[in-house]
Amino acid sequence: xxxxxxxxxxxxxxxxxxxxxxxxxxxxxxxxxxxxxxxxxxxxxxxxxxxxxxxxxxxxxxxxxxxxxxxxxxxxxxxxxxxxxxxxxxxxxxxxxxxxxxxxxxxxxxxxxxxxxxxxxxxxxxxxxxxxxxxxxxxxxxxxxxxxxxxxxxxxxxxxxxxxxxxxxxxxxxxxxxxxxxxxxxxxxxxxxxxxxxxxxxxxxxxxxxxxxxxxxxxxxxxxxxxxxxxxxxxxxxxxxxxxxxxxxxxxxxxxxxxxxxxxxxxxxxxxxxxxxxxxxxxxxxxxxxxxxxxxxxxxxxxxxxxxxxxxxxxxxxxxxxxxxxxxxxxxxxxxxxxxxxxxxxxxxxxxxxxxxxxxxxxxxxxxxxxxxxxxxxxxxxxxxxxxxxxxxxxxxxxxxxxxxxxxxxxxxxxxxxxxxxxxxxxxxxxxxxxxxxxxxxxxxxxxxxxxxxxxxxxxxxxxxxxxxxxxxx
Amino acid sequence: xxxxxxxxxxxxxxxxxxxxxxxxxxxxxxxxxxxxxxxxxxxxxxxxxxxxxxxxxxxxxxxxxxxx
Numbered sequence: 001x002x003x004x005x006x007x008x009x010x011x012x013x014x015x016x017x018x019x020x021x022x023x024x025x026x027x028x029x030x031x032x033x034x035x036x037x038x039x040x041x042x043x044x045x046x047x048x049x050x051x052x053x054x055x056x057x058x059x060x061x062x063x064x065x066x067x068x069x070x071x072x073x074x075x076x077x078x079x080x081x082x083x084x085x086x087x088x089x090x091x092x093x094x095x096x097x098x099x100x101x102x103x104x105x106x107x108x109x110x111x112x113x114x115x116x117x118x119x120x121x122x123x124x125x126x127x128x129x130x131x132x133x134x135x136x137x138x139x140x141x142x143x144x145x146x147x148x149x150x151x152x153x154x155x156x157x158x159x160x161x162x163x164x165x166x167x168x169x170x171x172x173x174x175x176x177x178x179x180x181x182x183x184x185x186x187x188x189x190x191x192x193x194x195x196x197x198x199x200x201x202x203x204x205x206x207x208x209x210x211x212x213x214x215x216x217x218x219x220x221x222x223x224x225x226x227x228x229x230x231x232x233x234x235x236x237x238x239x240x241x242x243x244x245x246x247x248x249x250x251x252x253x254x255x256x257x258x259x260x261x262x263x264x265x266x267x268x269x270x271x272x273x274x275x276x277x278x279x280x281x282x283x284x285x286x287x288x289x290x291x292x293x294x295x296x297x298x299x300x301x302x303x304x305x306x307x308x309x310x311x312x313x314x315x316x317x318x319x320x321x322x323x324x325x326x327x328x329x330x331x332x333x334x335x336x337x338x339x340x341x342x343x344x345x346x347x348x349x350x351x352x353x354x355x356x357x358x359x360x361x362x363x364x365x366x367x368x369x370x371x372x373x374x375x376x377x378x379x380x381x382x383x384x385x386x387x388x389x390x391x392x393x394x395x396x397x398x399x400x401x402x403x404x405x406x407x408x409x410x411x412x413x414x415x416x417x418x419x420x421x422x423x424x425x426x427x428x429x430x431x432x433x434x435x436x437x438x439x440x441x442x443x444x445x446x447x448x449x450x451x452x453x454x455x456x457x458x459x460x461x462x463x464x465x466x467x468x469x470x471x472x473x474x
Numbered sequence: 475x476x477x478x479x480x481x482x483x484x485x486x487x488x489x490x491x492x493x494x495x496x497x498x499x500x501x502x503x504x505x506x507x508x509x510x511x512x513x514x515x516x517x518x519x520x521x522x523x524x525x526x527x528x529x530x531x532x533x534x535x536x537x538x539x540x541x542x
Contacts, residue, residue, distance in 0.1 A: 133475050153475055175475035205475055304525065307518045313475070314515075329503050338508040345496050345512065346519065353523045355532030363530070 007032035012221035026062035026077025046160035050124040076119030081169035087201040099331035109201025118228040126156030136333040143469035148386035151181030176413030179425035183381035183438030194420030195240030198233030206316035219455040223247035256291040267379030279429035311354035318343030381438040383408035427464040
C-alpha cells in the first residue's frame with residue numbers, strides 16, 4: 001500500500017489495521033499526510049503550524065515500537081491535527097490571536113500529553129478563530145466549496161480532516177465549535193460530557209462551558225480518539241472522576257430497544273430549511289427502521305438556553321481576558337475585543353441568575369430523559385447547510401424575523417453546552433447542491449458510548465462519510 | 475464558538491448612555507455601537523432574571539444517574 005492518496009483516504013481504523021498487518025508504516029502515513037498538506041494548504045489553509053520534523057520523529061518511534069511489539073493502541077502512528085488553542089510544548093500556540101504571536105508553551109495540555117502517550121503523531125496545529133470566538137475570520141476555506149462557511153471555531157480541524165490532511169483532529173466546543181465544523185465538513189464531531197476530557201492547558205473561552213473533543217471521518221474513529229483523550233486529570237478542577245469505558249466494545253450493538261427523542265417544536269422549527277429537514281427525517285426514519293423507538297418530546301426550557309449561555313460565556317470570557325485586553329487591547333481585532341469585554345458590565349447577580357437558569361435547564365433535560373427513558377435526543381446539528389461566507393452574519397432572506405444563519409447554529413448547539421451532556425454530530429446526507437448535512441444526537445452524561453452506537457449503526461447503512469470534498473480533488 | 479447577537483448591528487432599541495459612563499469608569503475600550511449592542515444583550519438578561527429560579531442553586535454538577 002504505497003499510493004499516497006490511498007493512504008490519506010484511510011480511516012484511523014483502517015490505517016491502524018494496515019499498520020498491524022505491516023502493509024504500511026507510520027512513516028509512510030506521515031509522509032503521505034505531509035504531502036497532502038502541501039497539496040491542499042494553498043487551497044484550504046487549515047494549518048497554523050505544520051510540525052514536519054517532530055511528526056516524522058514520532059512516526060519513526062511508532063514504527064520502532066510496533067516492530068518491537070509495544071502496541072499503544074489504535075492511534076499509534078496515526079497523524080493527528082491539534083487545534084491551536086491547545087498548548088503544545090515547544091510548538092507555536094497562537095490561538096488565532098496577534099496577542100499570542102510567537103508564543104511557545106513550556107508544557108503540553110493534558111489532551112496532547114494523552115495523544116502522545118497513545119503514540120499518535122502530531123502533524124500540526126490547526127487554525128482557529130481568534131481566542132476561539134468569532135470576532136475575525138481566519139483564512140481557512142472549505143474543501144467542499146471555498147465560497148461557503150466551513151464552521152468555527154475549530155475551523156482548521158474540520159477542514160483538515162475533511163481534506164484528508166489529517167486522519168483526525170482535536171477541537172474545542174464552548175458553543176458548538178466541534179459540532180458546527182463537523183456538520184459543515186461531513187465529519188463526526190463529539191462534544192463529550194463536561195469534564196470527560198481535561199481542559200488543562202487549553203486556552204479557555206468560558207471555563208464552565210468549554211469542552212475538548214475529536215473530529216474524525218467515522219464514528220468508530222471518533223470513539224478511538226475519545227478513548228485516548230478522556231480521563232480524570234487532577235490538573236483540571238472540572239475534570240470528572242468517572243471511569244472511561246472502551247467506546248468500541250458495544251459500538252456494533254445495534255438499535256433494538258433504543259429510545260430516541262425528537263422535539264419537533266424546537267429543533268424542527270420554521271428556521272430549518274427544507275433540505276436539512278428532509279435529511280433529518282430520513283435519518284429518523286432509518287433509525288426507526290433499524291429498531292429504535294422514536295419518541296415525540298417537548299422541553300419548553302430549551303427556549304432560554306441562548307440567553308443563559310451567553311450571560312455565562314460573556315462573564316467568564318471577560319474575567320479571563322480582563323488584564324490582557326488592558327495591556328494588549330490593540331492586539332485584539334475590534335469585534336473580538338468587544339465581545340470579550342462586554343461581560344465586565346454584567347452584574348454578578350445576573351451571572352448567578354444564569355447559573356441558576358442553567359441548573360434549571362439541566363434538571364429539566366435530565367427529567368425528560370428519565371421520564372421518557374431516552375437513550376438520546378436527535379435533531380439537525382444546525383438548521384441550514386453551509387451558508388456563503390458573506391451571508392453568515394446577515395439576516396436570512398427566507399426568514400421574516402431577521403434570523404441569521406449563526407442565530408440558527410446557536411439555537412441548535414447551545415443546549416448541550418449548557419447542560420454539559422454529550423452531543424455528537426455525524427454525517428446525515430447531502431443537499432441537492434452537494435453540501436453536507438449532519439444530524440446531532442444529545443445523550444446522557446458519560447454515556448458517549450450509546451451515541452457512538454447509534455451513529456455507527458446509521459453510518460453502516462449509508463456511505464455519506466466516504467464522500468470526498470470536491471475543491472481539493474479537482 | 476459563534477456568538478451572533480452581539481456581533482449583529484445593534485437594534486438601537488436600548489440606550490447605551492449609562493453603559494458608556496460605566497465603560498469609561500471600567501476603562502473598557504468599547505465603541506458606542508458596541509455598547510448599544512450590549513444594551514440589547516442586557517435586555518435579554520432582564521428576561522432571564524424575571525424567570526422563577528427559586529428552587530435552583532447555581533451549581534454545575536454532572537452526574538451519571540440519568541439512566542435510572
